[in-house]
Amino acid sequence: MDDELTAYFPQAAEPASGGVPRLVPPTTIVNESTVYLLLGQYVTAGSAPANGSVAPYTDLLLAKVAFDAKATLSAQTRQIKWADTCSPWPYFPTTIYYRPIVEVGGGGGTGVVLDDGTLTFPAQARKADGTVVSLVLQSRRPEEDWELSWGTTVSGCSNPAIAEWDRQYGTLYMVTSCDEGFYRVVRSRYWGEE
Numbered sequence: 728m729d730d731e732l733t734a735y736f737p738q739a740a741e742p743a744s745g746g747v748p749r750l751v752p753p754t755t756i757v758n759e760s761t762v763y764l765l766l767g768q769y770v771t772a773g774s775a776p777a778n779g780s781v782a783p784y785t786d787l788l789l790a791k792v793a794f795d796a797k798a799t800l801s802a803q804t805r806q807i808k809w810a811d812t813c814s815p816w817p818y819f820p821t822t823i824y825y826r827p828i829v830e831v832g833g834g835g836g837t838g839v840v841l842d843d844g845t846l847t848f849p850a851q852a853r854k855a856d857g858t859v860v861s862l863v864l865q866s867r868r869p870e871e872d873w874e875l876s877w878g879t880t881v882s883g884c885s886n887p888a889i890a891e892w893d894r895q896y897g898t899l900y901m902v903t904s905c906d907e908g909f910y911r912v913v914r915s916r917y918w919g920e921e
Contacts, residue, residue: 752835836888849887858882
């Protein structure tokens with residue numbers, strides 16, 4: 728399994744700017760017999776391109792594996808073949824580039840699938856002023872479009888994980904680690920859009 732998975736991680740080459748690349752723990756979603764992994768790499772502060780390049784987005788990668796429900800357990804555990812990988816960044820709407828966000832990375836933990844099939848991942852972003860916020864990354868068609876929630880947590884909240892999806896009210900609950908030294912539970916509105 729490790730050999731299959733590491734083949735899809737971005738190369739951890741040292742950037743020309745001198746920043747240190749760090750791998751973000753993968754964010755997982757299990758939807759019936761399909762498993763999604765949002766993988767990512769980000770570079771420490773001070774290494775963002777000065778020219779406003781969208782390069783920070785290229786380090787996000789979505790991998791998918793579908794298990795055969797009819798296969799025996801022993802046959803499935805021999806090897807996991809990750810297929811249908813794609814990089815989300817080319818599919819962000821152009822409006823994202825007008826927001827004060829310079830880097831987007833995975834959040835780790837787990838995501839959820841909404842009732843309409845939307846994949847919803849916790850994510851974290853670095854703003855132009857250097858502060859970090861948590862938000863949600865969503866897609867109904869991973870190979871075609873991705874969206875970031877318009878709403879974010881307050882600055883200083885990172886390492887998000889979705890704790891609960893309330894289907895009745897269309898509300899997401901997410902836990903984040905805050906700079907003040909405690910965890911904060913935040914609630915979204917409008918199915919994760921805010």
